[in-house]
Amino acid sequence: NQSESSVWLTSYVVRILQEATFSEWENFIYIDPKIIEKSVRWVLKHQTPSGAFYETTWSPDRKYNDSLNRPIDKINYRGGFIQPNISLTAHVLIMLQSVKELTTHLSADVSNAQARAIQWLEQKMKILEDYGEPFERAIVAYALMKSRSPLAEYAFNNLVKIVRRGNGMAYCGRERLPDPPTKTENQRPFSLARLPYKYDAENIEATAYALLVYLERRDATADGMMNWLNSQRLTDGGWASTKDTATAMKALIDYTANQRIRDVSGLQVQVEATALNGTPPVLSINDKNRVRLQNINIPESWGSVKVEAKGAGYAVLQLSIQYNVDIAKFQTPPPVQAFDMWTRAFFYGRNHSHIAYTSCSRWTNLNESERSGLAVLDVAIPTGYYIQQQKLDSYILSRRVRNLQRARYLDTKVLFYFDYLDQEETCVSFTVERWYPVANMSKLLPIRVYDYYAPERFNETIFDASSTYQL
Missing domain, CATH: 1.50.10.20 (Glycosyltransferase)
Structure with a gap:
């Protein structure tokens, strides 16, 4: 650190x-x-x-x-x-x-x-x-x-x-x-x-x-x-x-x-979903399980969900939906344009075994502040590709990129953390290697930059990984 x-x-x-x-x-x-x-x-x-x-x-x-x-x-x-x-x-x-x-x-x-x-x-x-x-x-x-x-x-x-x-x-x-x-x-x-x-x-x-x-x-x-x-x-x-x-x-x-x-927690919550067959599931909330998260999985997301609750007390019911888009016009736009970003990737090696990324970002919302807060660059990588955490740590310690403080590899992405981004372009470069020879089902992958403590300040682009779709 x-x-x-x-x-x-x-x-x-x-x-x-x-x-x-x-x-x-x-x-x-x-x-x-x-x-x-x-x-x-x-x-x-x-x-x-x-x-x-x-x-x-x-x-x-x-x-x-x-x-x-x-x-x-x-x-x-x-x-x-x-x-x-x-x-x-x-x-x-x-x-x-x-x-x-x-x-x-x-x-x-x-x-x-x-x-x-x-x-x-x-x-x-x-x-x-x-x-x-x-x-x-x-x-x-x-x-x-x-x-x-x-x-x-x-x-x-x-x-x-x-x-x-x-x-x-x-x-x-x-x-x-x-x-x-x-x-x-x-x-x-x-x-x-x-x-x-x-x-x-x-x-x-x-x-x-x-x-x-x-x-x-x-x-x-x-x-x-x-x-x-x-x-x-x-x-x-x-x-x-x-x-x-x-x-x-x-x-x-x-x-x-x-x-x-908490003294009056006693609820029966019936969830009726168009996409679920059979008897509607019922969630019971009482003194013994009120702190335990209960989930209902709806595998096919279509139709509507109706909820009926009986009893006394408070409970939070939340419906979470996730979906992918492959056309820029269907992406969620930021409420305020705050970042500029571009990313290039160079594929090389047998079966495109290596991908060299270069991604650059800068803060543009100067009417709000002269620079961002803690900024995060989130780069999704194709399935089967990997980068060793030691390489990312060495990259941070080299201090080749100003304000870059931390980098982390997760299963599907690489995260870069900056103290801040300002109006001067800041670029990171890294290479991922194909460790597992699988064809990717996702041809398009998101790359996103955002202000960590104000994530509504973001920019997102779609990276074309079509060449990894087939071995």
Whole structure:
């Protein structure tokens, strides 16, 4: 790992380690308190005298670089100019509020840092009211509420102004989103899949923080936010990316504990699918299996699925569909054009035993930010081809490609991770070898580049692997 240290990441890791520290768990998972203390000390070194925290590098999650575009003056600190950051300061404040059982001296330093961070955020409330995006308002409202700030109510009122409501749901977003798509047949509404929205990851994390605030206040709006978050799940059960998924899961777990709905779990769910023959399967949800994922496989995807539930309690029912396309016009377009990308492949050797790839990408969405966040290049490779992980590791260590930090071979693809992509083209080159002599059933394979923490910023192209179709 050659990446630079990060205040954002260190703060988040400390927060998670602290949440996982229980004396009852020490026989199963032991977390050395010295790790937490050393990390907290390192974070405290990145606080200005005024109380703001600043990042040491470009943040992998661009939401924590947003203050770069706000009318907050840069300040001269430690011989250089830094940009005070509202969202990052709130993020660190949440961590500082969570750490416990520190040494006496460090505990005093943390309390002092908390007080200065709270004061700095309170001073920026007018800027937040005039210019703050939903995510910034939500995370600041949560941070000040957890810290019992005198201006927590003011921050909450700032949040209330941007909460959007409709169709029994509530969410925080820069733009009003359409209702979940439906189709009515025989006077029955059928849910449809949705396309990615312009600010998916940001909307989800902002709504999750807002839900945590509303839960603390025991406000009925929390029910609408819970419904909206569950309507945004993707096929793997998560949301847009890892960070927003973790925040959404925490908010929903707190919602469950707050509502005590686990005490009344007793449901019978009948699933009737046009493509399934025989008696419709029934899923039973009770106290003994409520945390176990239950699946029904529908091998042929056609027709409709009707669901009938009886009993009491809450459950999430999700229909996941996967299909391939081989024509560019049928690909899902990105909501915002953010990347340029091209890929070339050179086939050589007996039976095209080697494929040499060169793939280049660059960030083009300069109106939004000067560069992407953590970027991922996902290259699907034909069946039977392989590249040794050691070769990829050597490629990373050679530092021939700027900002390239990691590469991983999976069964069907090669993944490249970049600190960021900017407007200058960044190219990777690698060769896969045919280890298993099988003819490929897929003539066309996707190659995709995306922002890891905002995957709705992507570009995708189709790679023609027709020459591997036959041996």
